[in-house]
Amino acid sequence: MHGAPRLPAEFAHMPYANPAAPKGGRVIWGLSGTFDSLNPLIVRGLAVQQMRGYVIESLMARGNDEAFTLYGLLAKTVETDDARTYVTFRLDPRARFSDGKPVTAEDVLFSWALLRDKGRPNHRQYYAKVAKAEAPDPLTVRFDLAGANDRELPLILGLMPILPRHAVDPATFEETTMTGPVGSGPYRVTAVRPGASVTLTRNPDYWGRDVPANRGLWNFDEVRLDFYREANGQFEAFKRGLYDFRVEHEPLRWHDGYDFPAARSGELIRDTIRPGVPQPSEFLVFNTRRPVFSDIRVRRALTLLFDFEWINKNYFFGLYGRKAGFFAGSELSAYERAPDDRERELLVPYAARMAPEIVDGSYRLPVTDGSGRDRTTLRTALALLSEAGYDLDGTVLRQRTTRTPLSFEILVTTRDQERIALAYQRDLKRAGVEATIRAVDPVQFDQRRLGYEFDMLQNRWDQSLSPGNEQSFYWGTEAADIPGTRNYMGAKDPAIDALIAAILEARERPAFVSAVRALDRVLMSGFYAIPLFNVPEQWIARWNRIERPSATALTGYLPETWWRKADQPQADPRN
The missing domain is CATH 3.10.105.10 (Dipeptide-binding Protein; Domain 3)
Incomplete structure (x- = not known):
C-alpha cells in the first residue's frame, strides 16, 4: 500500500511459514455458534467464513508480516501506474478450479460483476468504483480506476474472491446454500452436517502448492469445523480433546480454567502471542x-x-x-x-x-x-x-x-x-x-x-x-x-x-x-x-499433537501454517 514490498520478487516462502512442514493428518476446529450457509459472500444467512482462503482464493495473498502488502496467488503478475488509475492482473496459467477447469480472465470479470451487483455491502461499495473492466486476452484482466481517487483499490481488487463462471448461477447466488462452492483453493467441501460441522479435504491436485506464498501452508489433509452453541459445553469438549485448539477470550478461564491433567502434564500447550497490529x-x-x-x-x-x-x-x-x-x-x-x-x-x-x-x-x-x-x-x-x-x-x-x-x-x-x-x-x-x-x-x-x-x-x-x-x-x-x-x-x-x-x-x-x-x-x-x-495478547491453547512454526506473523496466530505431529494417532475423537 505504501513503500515497497519487504520480500524480493523471487522469495521462496513467507517468513512465518515452515516450508518443511509435514503434510497429512486432520485438524479439528471448535467454533461457537452455528451456520446455515456455505456462501460467505452474501448478506443472507450465517455463513462458514473459512470458505474464504481454504476453498475460494483471491488474485493475491496477504503478506502477514507487513501492514498491507500482497503477493502473487492466482495472479502471477500485477501492474499499475504511480497514480493507480488502473491495475492489470496476469493470471498464473497453472491455476485451476477444483473441478479441473482453468481459471480465466472471464472468471475474474464474472466474479467482479457478480459481487458488485449481488455481493456483501462492502463488495458492492468497493467494486462499484471500477470505471471499466476488460480482458485483453484469456489470462489478463485490466481494471480502469479513473476517477476513483482510491489508492487502495488495486489491492482491494487483488483480494477479490474468484468464482468459476461455469459453476455459479447468478439467479440463485444470493440464496443460502449447503452445497460446497467450487473454488481454486487447497480444499474442497466433502461433508456437511447442517448447523453442526463442515469437513474440508485437501485437493490432491491443488494447482498452487508450489506458489511461494503457499509454501508451508495448508498442511492438513483434512480440516473439520465443529460448531458449538454453548460456551461452557464448547470448553468441556476441548478438555476432552474433541477439537485441537481454541482461541481463549475469557481472562478468568485463561487465569485458572486450565488446571486439568492434560494441561499440567504438557499434553496441552498454552501460547501467549503479542501481535504487532492494533490491539483488538x-x-x-x-x-x-x-x-x-x-x-x-x-x-x-x-x-x-x-x-x-x-x-x-x-x-x-x-x-x-x-x-x-x-x-x-x-x-x-x-x-x-x-x-x-x-x-x-x-x-x-x-x-x-x-x-x-x-x-x-x-x-x-x-x-x-x-x-x-x-x-x-x-x-x-x-x-x-x-x-x-x-x-x-x-x-x-x-x-x-x-x-x-x-x-x-x-x-x-x-x-x-x-x-x-x-x-x-x-x-x-x-x-x-x-x-x-x-x-x-x-x-x-x-x-x-x-x-x-x-x-x-x-x-x-x-x-x-x-x-x-x-x-x-x-x-x-x-x-x-x-x-x-x-x-x-x-x-x-x-x-x-x-x-x-x-x-x-x-x-x-x-x-x-x-x-x-x-x-x-x-x-x-x-x-x-x-x-x-x-486485548494486548492472543491466548491460544492447543493439544501437543498440533505444532506451529517458531516464527510468528505480525498479525499473530495463523492456523494455516500449523501441522500435525507425525507420531500422533488419527482416530476421530467422536468415535
Whole structure:
C-alpha cells in the first residue's frame, strides 16, 4: 500500500511459514455458534467464513508480516501506474478450479460483476468504483480506476474472491446454500452436517502448492469445523480433546480454567502471542438511530458510568488495558497523543464541533477508585445528564419535560457479555438509569446486530496497520442505512467520510498515519461507543499433537501454517 514490498520478487516462502512442514493428518476446529450457509459472500444467512482462503482464493495473498502488502496467488503478475488509475492482473496459467477447469480472465470479470451487483455491502461499495473492466486476452484482466481517487483499490481488487463462471448461477447466488462452492483453493467441501460441522479435504491436485506464498501452508489433509452453541459445553469438549485448539477470550478461564491433567502434564500447550497490529478493542455500542442515544451528552455521561477499574480487577485479573479510540497500541492511535501539523490541517473544518481535549490530545478516559461506587464520576455524569435535560426523581432519572425515564436494553449472547452488562447495569442504577439485559442465542444476536435492531450491544473491531476502504463499511454515512454493514452505531458525519477519503488518497506513510489519527479523533469525539477493554495478547491453547512454526506473523496466530505431529494417532475423537 505504501513503500515497497519487504520480500524480493523471487522469495521462496513467507517468513512465518515452515516450508518443511509435514503434510497429512486432520485438524479439528471448535467454533461457537452455528451456520446455515456455505456462501460467505452474501448478506443472507450465517455463513462458514473459512470458505474464504481454504476453498475460494483471491488474485493475491496477504503478506502477514507487513501492514498491507500482497503477493502473487492466482495472479502471477500485477501492474499499475504511480497514480493507480488502473491495475492489470496476469493470471498464473497453472491455476485451476477444483473441478479441473482453468481459471480465466472471464472468471475474474464474472466474479467482479457478480459481487458488485449481488455481493456483501462492502463488495458492492468497493467494486462499484471500477470505471471499466476488460480482458485483453484469456489470462489478463485490466481494471480502469479513473476517477476513483482510491489508492487502495488495486489491492482491494487483488483480494477479490474468484468464482468459476461455469459453476455459479447468478439467479440463485444470493440464496443460502449447503452445497460446497467450487473454488481454486487447497480444499474442497466433502461433508456437511447442517448447523453442526463442515469437513474440508485437501485437493490432491491443488494447482498452487508450489506458489511461494503457499509454501508451508495448508498442511492438513483434512480440516473439520465443529460448531458449538454453548460456551461452557464448547470448553468441556476441548478438555476432552474433541477439537485441537481454541482461541481463549475469557481472562478468568485463561487465569485458572486450565488446571486439568492434560494441561499440567504438557499434553496441552498454552501460547501467549503479542501481535504487532492494533490491539483488538471491545466496546458497548450506542445505536444512535434510537432517540435515547441521539444526544452526545447522554452518550458521554453513560461512558463515564462504566467502571473499568472494578471490572478489570474482579473479572479480568488485571490482564486487560483500556484506551479510547479504535487503533489502540499502535502508531495509528490518536489517544494520548497531540496532533501533528498534518492532522491539524485535516481537522480545521471540523475542530470547532469536536471536544477540544480530544483535538489537542489531552482527553483521558475516566479512572475510578475501583470500588464500584466512585462518586466523582457519578457527579460528573449526572451534571452532563442534567445539561441534556434529565433530573433525578427519587431513584429514577427522568426527562425534564416529558418525565420519561432514561432506559434502554443491552443485548447480549454470551455469559461473558452478560457479566459485563450486569456490572454496568449496577453502575447505571446508581445514576437512576434503567438498563434491562436481554440474552439471546447467537443466531438471533447476529440477526438483530446486522439489522440494527438493538439499543446497545457489545462489539469488537479488529483493525490492521493499513486501514482503508473497510472504514467506510465500519462508520461511513452511506453504510449507516444499509443492513449488514459494521456501522452498528449509525454514525453519519461528513468529517468521518472526508477523513476516510484522505486515508485512501495518502501516497506516503506519514500522511497516511496523520489521516488515520485524525479519523480516530473524530470517532472519539462522537462518543459512539463505550471502550470496555483492549486485548494486548492472543491466548491460544492447543493439544501437543498440533505444532506451529517458531516464527510468528505480525498479525499473530495463523492456523494455516500449523501441522500435525507425525507420531500422533488419527482416530476421530467422536468415535
